[in-house]
Amino acid sequence: MGNEIACQSCDLLVSVAATKHGESASCPRCGCFLTKRHDDALRRVLAFASIGLMFLVFASSYPFLSLSSSGVESAITLIQAPFALWSKGMPEVAVLVTAFIIVIPATVLMMMLTLCILINRGRYHSSLLPLAKGIFMGQKWSMVEVFLIAVIVAMVKIAAMATVTIGISFWAYAAFAICFTLATSNLDRYQCWQKIELLAIK
Amino acid sequence: MHLRKNDSIQRTLALLVTASLLYIPANLYPVMYTDALGSNEASTIMGGVVLLINLGSAPVALVIFVFSVMVPSAKLMALFYLVWTVERHSALDPRQRSRLFRIVEFIGKWSMVDIFVVTILVALVQLGGLLVILPGVAAISFAGVVVITIIAAESFDSRLIWDNMEDKDSVN
Numbered sequence: 001m002g003n004e005i006a007c008q009s010c011d012l013l014v015s016v017a018a019t020k021h022g023e024s025a026s027c028p029r030c031g032c033f034l035t036k037r038h039d040d041a042l043r044r045v046l047a048f049a050s051i052g053l054m055f056l057v058f059a060s061s062y063p064f065l066s067l068s069s070s071g072v073e074s075a076i077t078l079i080q081a082p083f084a085l086w087s088k089g090m091p092e093v094a095v096l097v098t099a100f101i102i103v104i105p106a107t108v109l110m111m112m113l114t115l116c117i118l119i120n121r122g123r124y125h126s127s128l129l130p131l132a133k134g135i136f137m138g139q140k141w142s143m144v145e146v147f148l149i150a151v152i153v154a155m156v157k158i159a160a161m162a163t164v165t166i167g168i169s170f171w172a173y174a175a176f177a178i179c180f181t182l183a184t185s186n187l188d189r190y191q192c193w194q195k196i197e198l199l200a201i202k
Numbered sequence: 203m204h205l206r207k208n209d210s211i212q213r214t215l216a217l218l219v220t221a222s223l224l225y226i227p228a229n230l231y232p233v234m235y236t237d238a239l240g241s242n243e244a245s246t247i248m249g250g251v252v253l254l255i256n257l258g259s260a261p262v263a264l265v266i267f268v269f270s271v272m273v274p275s276a277k278l279m280a281l282f283y284l285v286w287t288v289e290r291h292s293a294l295d296p297r298q299r300s301r302l303f304r305i306v307e308f309i310g311k312w313s314m315v316d317i318f319v320v321t322i323l324v325a326l327v328q329l330g331g332l333l334v335i336l337p338g339v340a341a342i343s344f345a346g347v348v349v350i351t352i353i354a355a356e357s358f359d360s361r362l363i364w365d366n367m368e369d370k371d372s373v374n
Contacts, residue, residue: 150318
């Protein structure tokens with residue numbers, strides 16, 4: 001089987017045979033990133049994805065932020081945040097927000113787990129292709145890091161009016177965001193397809 | 203190997219026009235209302251930036267200004283420009299245009315920051331009659347702009363930038 005990739009961004013055929021472990025390759029014509037060989041990629045993805053999911057469960061079960069002003073207090077959990085938008089007459093935005101910050105990232109991590117386990121078994125499985133496609137599609141729509149920045153901005157905005165306290169869930173969500181980023185950056189598109197191809201022709 | 207995207211230019215253009223139209227109410231109408239002790243105050247996206255500067259948090263104001271004002275408009279313009287150059291079979295530095303497209307793709311989701319901020323504030327600030335924050339219509343249109351421009355970038359096939367280069371290179 002060949003070691004040539006068609007660059008995703010300009011369709012130039014590039015040979016990546018000389019890429020060693022730990023090295024990355026980009027397209028000589030347009031400069032687009034092509035592939036990076038990670039050591040132990042699948043094991044790392046498996047580890048980060050499973051820890052990330054645990055952090056997410058943790059993040060959704062404790063208070064995320066709380067607020068107090070002149071003796072009145074209110075606290076929210078992660079899931080309550082989009083729900084408030086729903087009850088204030090904006091179900092569309094609530095659905096989008098829930099999808100971008102919880103549902104899609106969680107689904108991506110679960111698909112990564114399944115993919116790693118299936119590849120590790122060393123046999124071809126018909127769900128490998130849709131899984132890989134789903135993972136790379138879902139990564140584009142995951143906005144965990146954006147949400148973290150938004151939390152900080154929101155805190156600055158209300159700090160003048162009331163006292164905000166960060167709950168334990170916030171830290172769990174931050175850890176989830178880190179695991180998510182590490183898992184996605186270790187799963188290289190080209191390496192992943194190549195592994196699936198190897199299993200398919202075996 | 204990836205298949206070419208069907209009707210890339212038409213789809214991208216249609217989505218871009220939709221997003222541009224939605225962009226108008228997104229900026230004119232308030233994204234949220236602050237109800238403090240009975241006095242109701244509406245704030246637009248730009249108003250939020252001004253408020254943050256007045257609060258003395260210039261760095262955060264800059265973040266919101268960049269992601270909610272600069273990025274969406276720059277993105278729309280960049281995509282319009284790319285579609286236009288591809289349509290004209292322009293030979294303008296394709297490497298630069300490829301890079302521009304990758305930046306557009308990468309930065310797209312960061313515009314959701316403001317929507318997430320409104321989400322958090324609406325949920326958190328529910329202090330009875332003291333202080334309540336409610337979402338405004340612009341939240342829907344702005345979220346629409348962000349989502350539609352991401353889909354527009356997705357449907358734009360960046361390989362089109364290089365196609366007429368190849369036509370010119372291989373005159374055989």
